[in-house]
Amino acid sequence: MNPTPFTSVPRPLWLRFVRSLVIIGLCLALTVITALAVGGYLPHVRNTFEQLFASGSSIPKVALGVTALFVVLLPLIVLAVAERRRWLTWPVLAAAWLVVLPVLAWLSWDDTAIRQPIMIEEFSPAFAGAEKSYAVLMQYSKQTPSAEAKVFEKTKMAAVWNASASNREPAKWIEFVTKNRAAIEADWETLAPQRRWFGELAAFDQIGDLTVADYNANIMSFQVWRTLSQRTCATATLLALDGHGDEAIARLAPLLEVGRKLQLSSRSLIRTMVAVVVERMCIETAGIVLDKAPASAVRRACLTTALGQENAPALARRLLMVEYVVFSPLFNRMKLGDTIAAARGTSFPLRRPLNFLSGLFFNPIATTNLYGDRVRELADLAEARELGKFNVRGQDFSNVLVTQSGMKNIGGRLMLSMAVPAFNKVVESHWKTADLRVALRTRLGAAGAN
DSSP, rough: OOOOOOOOOOHHHHHHHHHHHHHHHHHHHEEEEEEEHHHHHHHHHHHHHHHSTTOOOOHHHHHHHHHHHHHHHHHHHHHHHHHTOOOOOOOHHHHHHHHHHHHHHHHHHHHHHHOOOOOOHSSSOOTTTHHHHHHHHHHHHHSSOHHHHHHHHTTTOOSSSOTTTTTHHHHHHHHHHTTTHHHHHHHHHTTTHHHHHHHHHOOOOOOOOOOSTTTTOOOBBBHHHHHHHHHHHHHHHHHHHHOOOOHHHHHHHHHHHHHHHHHHHHSHHHHHHHHHHHHHHHHHHHHHHHHHHHHHHHHHHHHHHHHHHHHHHHHHHHHHHHHHHHHHHHHHHHHHHHHHHHHHHSTTTTTTHHHOOOHOOHHHHHHHHHHHHHHHHHHHHHHHHHHHHHHHHHHHHHHHHHHOOOHHHHHHHOHHHHHHHHHHHHHHHHHHHHHHHHHHOOOOHHHHHH
16 A cells, blocks of 8 residues: 655645745844944944945945845845745744844833933023024024025125135235225125124124024024125224224224124034134234224223123033034934935935834934033033043044944944034134133233233
8 A cells, every 4th residue: 555645734825924924024124133233343334334424425335235235135045045944933933033123122222311401492591682683693594594695695795815815824914905905995895784784783782592403403604704704804904004993993893792792692513613713803803903003992992892701611611512402302303314315415215214224223312322421521621621631532432433333323323423523623713712812801901001
């Protein structure tokens, strides 16, 4: 009697469908884990991904393509071989998921609370009249320029500024303004609408800042400040060369005073640095004016008043903290794909998939805490004017963000490496300006005592 041949009983269709979903899900989970492992532990791959966050950088398509191919094919090949050899039994699949699920949970787990909570409204509170002064300021802004501002953007100035047109080298500066006197004076007349606007702004005791914590927040335009500062300092220098010291100081003092006011309630690093540039240009020009023409005690006192109170340590700390205050609430709303697309300023094909998987790559609260802990340390050093230690710790921070190995929160580290500015130059410029301010105040006081 011949034995009956063995025939396998086909599994129900629904069971085969469920098993396929389990395997596909496992393959996708392993692909994500492989991608994080490759990016987290291989420096060259991490540097490649870093370029995705860099604005204006070209996407390394070949490197990304090879990495993506490896990340996708490795789990696929492993599972295909296991399936072919009939290793993927239900117990094996269950065991695989028991390993994968805790890993995914660990990757998506975030800190429970922000250690350094501070809101922008608390950091720079609004005051009575802030809305009015802010509205005047933002007539010259990036997103909501007034009709007058739009005309200004298209206006061509007669005087052309170049590398020699810097009042940090008095001899070259004097040669430049003397040579270009006619063009500078013509520009001064052309800027009559902007000077009227500036006069309205200068009349406020405080200049409010109601900027919201958002990547797309409206910011003040730098062009009008640069043009006004250059022509104001140039015409003040010409007045001093003609022997009109009082008139020169009268022209400089309002610009200097506004530059100081802009810093006190600033909610953005951009506004603060524009103000520091304006302040430094005025102070350096004031030194040239005092060298070239006599000034009355009244005008010297006016210039001293425009310098304001000495608050360099507090403003140095503010320089560091303002970026953290802006970014802190943003991190909780960020998705990885959106961040890459925003940084590049172009469409990003993987935006939606990365947004869906964002929690595995990017832990918002942990990223905020990483930034907050470091920026507080740097703010302490900036406030104490420990510039040597500041530069070392700032570089250590940048290195940790980029070179630190690990799968956990790799997107947050890469994001911070692009979002956090190089503060060393900013802080050095601030303290250099503070030194110039103290020196000018001392000079004015000594002149008044004589």
